[in-house]
């Protein structure tokens with residue numbers, strides 16, 4: 476289980492508090508879906524959990540052990556919003572090697588299998604893949620680092636409806652082996668999942684999965 480206690484974050488460049496006294500617990504098999512409008516602090520929370528940014532106050536625990544910033548970086552995989560805009564590899568194989576420098580053929584096919592891309596030609600450019608396949612590839616790159624925690628920032632943004640289902644199905648599968656945190660402004664997409672739902676509003680996090688629907 477990943478646990479956040481009392482996280483408080485105000486970047487030096489911000490005049491207001493971005494994350495205020497955040498408490499959160501996330502277990503294997505039960506993803507946390509954190510929903511909030513633009514500017515509510517979703518991306519900041521991803522950056523804080525993954526150790527890319529440092530909060531002023533608060534403690535992180537993984538299996539009851541305190542995690543420092545460096546350990547958070549090594550335990551977290553992050554798929555940022557629109558990951559396909561940041562592909563660097565000239566081929567799919569090269570893109571995968573960015574996630575893992577000494578990648579064996581076996582590891583490569585296992586990662587591709589896990590994201591449902593077992594049958595693609597890895598010599599082609601990542602841009603040749605469809606929108607949904609590109610998102611899957613971005614997830615595969617992160618899985619190669621074998622992170623205990625996987626964070627996704629708006630994983631369905633900009634995708635067609637049919638493709639969204641495909642990406643959601645993949646996340647459901649992944650959540651059995653990784654602690655999964657998804658931030659999104661489209662929480663209704665996840666309504667058929669066994670998830671913990673949170674709302675983030677102006678930097679304050681609230682558990683909404685216990686509330687009756689419509690409140």
Ligand SMILES: Nc1ncnc2c1ncn2[C@@H]1O[C@H](COP(=O)(O)OP(=O)(O)O)[C@@H](O)[C@H]1O
Pocket residue numbers: 486487488489490493511512513514515516517518519520
């Ligand atoms: N490094 C920073 N410097 C100044 N303001 C920031 C910084 N990071 C985030 N903010 C502000 O914090 C708020 C939340 O931003 P963000 O986490 O990107 O929200 P979201 O992802 O929900 O749209 C915004 O008002 C943003 O301008």
Ligand SMILES: [Mg+2]
Pocket residue numbers: 517518519628
């Ligand atoms: Mg954002």
